[in-house]
Amino acid sequence: MKVQLKVWRQKNRNTSGKFVTYESPDLNPNMSFLEMLDVVNESLASRSEEPIAFDHDCREGICGTCSLVINGKPHGPHKGVATCQTYMRSFKDGDQIVVEPFRAKAFPLVKDLVVDRKAFDRIQQKGGFISVRTGSAPDANSIPVPKENSDLAMDAAQCIGCGACVAACKNASAMLFVSAKVSHLGLLPQGQPERFRRVKAMVDQMDEEGFGACTVTGSCEAVCPKSISLDFIARMNRDYLVALAKGESKKPAAGGV
Amino acid sequence: MILLLKIWQSSLGKKYIMALSGGAMLLFVLGHMAGNLQFFLAPTYINAYGHFLQTTPEILWTSRIGLLVMVGLHIAAAISLTISNRAARPIGYSGGLSAQGSTLAARTMIWSGLIVASFIVYHLLHYTLTLPQVNGYQVFAGEAMDFDGLVEPKTGYHDIFAMIVLGFKIPVVSGFYLLSVGLLSIHLGHGVASMFQSLGLRSYAWWPRIAALARVLSVVIFVGYASIPVSVLLGRGSDYVNEVRTSGKPAHVSPTSHSPSK
Numbered sequence: 001m002k003v004q005l006k007v008w009r010q011k012n013r014n015t016s017g018k019f020v021t022y023e024s025p026d027l028n029p030n031m032s033f034l035e036m037l038d039v040v041n042e043s044l045a046s047r048s049e050e051p052i053a054f055d056h057d058c059r060e061g062i063c064g065t066c067s068l069v070i071n072g073k074p075h076g077p078h079k080g081v082a083t084c085q086t087y088m089r090s091f092k093d094g095d096q097i098v099v100e101p102f103r104a105k106a107f108p109l110v111k112d113l114v115v116d117r118k119a120f121d122r123i124q125q126k127g128g129f130i131s132v133r134t135g136s137a138p139d140a141n142s143i144p145v146p147k148e149n150s151d152l153a154m155d156a157a158q159c160i161g162c163g164a165c166v167a168a169c170k171n172a173s174a175m176l177f178v179s180a181k182v183s184h185l186g187l188l189p190q191g192q193p194e195r196f197r198r199v200k201a202m203v204d205q206m207d208e209e210g211f212g213a214c215t216v217t218g219s220c221e222a223v224c225p226k227s228i229s230l231d232f233i234a235r236m237n238r239d240y241l242v243a244l245a246k247g248e249s250k251k252p253a254a255g256g257v
Numbered sequence: 258m259i260l261l262l263k264i265w266q267s268s269l270g271k272k273y274i275m276a277l278s279g280g281a282m283l284l285f286v287l288g289h290m291a292g293n294l295q296f297f298l299a300p301t302y303i304n305a306y307g308h309f310l311q312t313t314p315e316i317l318w319t320s321r322i323g324l325l326v327m328v329g330l331h332i333a334a335a336i337s338l339t340i341s342n343r344a345a346r347p348i349g350y351s352g353g354l355s356a357q358g359s360t361l362a363a364r365t366m367i368w369s370g371l372i373v374a375s376f377i378v379y380h381l382l383h384y385t386l387t388l389p390q391v392n393g394y395q396v397f398a399g400e401a402m403d404f405d406g407l408v409e410p411k412t413g414y415h416d417i418f419a420m421i422v423l424g425f426k427i428p429v430v431s432g433f434y435l436l437s438v439g440l441l442s443i444h445l446g447h448g449v450a451s452m453f454q455s456l457g458l459r460s461y462a463w464w465p466r467i468a469a470l471a472r473v474l475s476v477v478i479f480v481g482y483a484s485i486p487v488s489v490l491l492g493r494g495s496d497y498v499n500e501v502r503t504s505g506k507p508a509h510v511s512p513t514s515h516s517p518s519k
Binding site for chain 1: 260264267268269270271272273338341342344345346347348349351353354355356357359360366447450451453454455456457459460461464
């Protein structure tokens with residue numbers, strides 16, 4: 001099969017970009033979308049043209065590095081998969097496929113289809129962790145966790161931080177990402193001591209990065225490669241409200257550091 | 258004070274303001290609808306209700322000022338959020354953003370809201386301040402009409418019933434009303450559910466019920482409000498209005514001249 005690619009090309013942040021159309025070489029329908037781009041890049045390189053820059057790493061749907069808005073939808077036409085697990089058999093021979101980078105002020109473009117998602121790292125660094133050593137794996141059931149909480153925590157922990165929620169949201173809001181990161185620790189006993197400090201710090205950093213707010217459209221949930229639920233945003237809203245009501249924590253007494 | 262400032266500065270905080278002010282206005286919308294539906298009883302009921310409100314400033318002005326504050330907060334937060342939401346994506350997608358699981362109602366909240374807000378301004382000029390210039394009689398019926406002159410023959414109260422009938426007799430006025438009530442119900446179909454979401458009052462178990470509540474409320478509100486102009490256009494109250502307009506004019510008792518019996 002062959003497809004026509006209409007790809008966003010932009011040398012760097014300071015130059016203006018434009019769409020360029022390429023005819024793909026002959027493709028195997030069972031190639032992943034990223035393998036297709038590899039093949040196209042090989043043919044570009046053999047013609048001494050600049051290959052298309054795109055993000056990729058594990059190619060098995062767990063690292064969150066691949067991005068791309070394919071025909072107007074982050075991660076391509078399917079539900080619950082990332083670009084790396086989107087296959088060319090999902091397109092028809094001769095299709096034109098429009099490929100764009102994720103668009104958000106907080107995700108500045110680096111080159112072509114590559115955007116800088118360090119805003120997510122900075123949000124994580126504000127509280128997406130617990131500050132104590134948890135040691136090696138404890139004996140089973142030494143810390144009781146209700147089954148429904150551990151299930152929900154695992155659902156939230158599936159977030160791979162790819163940023164598709166931001167790309168799909170009409171407000172470029174990062175709520176789904178932040179809520180998943182807040183919830184997966186907030187649901188577990190180990191995450192309780194810092195639960196409210198965490199949500200406050202992460203939401204405040206999210207606002208600082210310039211992401212939009214939530215209009216509850218549900219687009220993020222629809223495109224999330226891990227199908228993370230809007231329920232987590234409600235949970236984050238609830239925790240943040242409690243955090244605001246609690247106020248700042250007490251300053252350490254004199255002599256304390 | 259610092260807490261209020263923090264709420265305002267946070268994107269989540271502004272959503273709390275949207276949700277709480279929206280919730281207060283929803284209560285008003287339901288109460289106002291219940292009051293209006295007295296239109297389907299005999300004229301004396303809604304006229305007595307109107308007289309009661311007019312002569313009870315504690316209730317009238319408390320709710321007016323409260324509502325004004327809620328409307329102000331809701332609109333201010335909405336505009337502020339919309340500006341920062343737009344700024345969050347300076348460069349858009351080539352083919353626009355596809356719907357992706359979102360409803361039209363969800364994507365156009367600011368527009369349905371602003372149109373309803375402009376309708377409310379008109380609605381207040383029309384029925385609360387009763388400006389003769391805006392009731393459409395001069396333009397569409399070729400005669401002047403002053404709702405203030407409508408007086409219930411038996412009691413001398415301001416005749417709300419006749420005012421409603423005469424107001425909605427002008428099809429353009431009824432049409433704008435129906436359009437706005439339609440937009441309001443679309444706005445609330447998304448807004449009521451989002452209110453629970455924004456305040457965090459949602460879980461896997463409750464979401465289907467909250468979504469159903471929002472849909473039911475939006476239909477009830479549309480039917481409740483739309484029934485009044487539709488029934489007027491179908492002829493309700495025409496005979497009564499003729500009676501009032503012939504008998505009420507010479508007496509011309511202003512409702513305020515009746516000292517409230519307290």
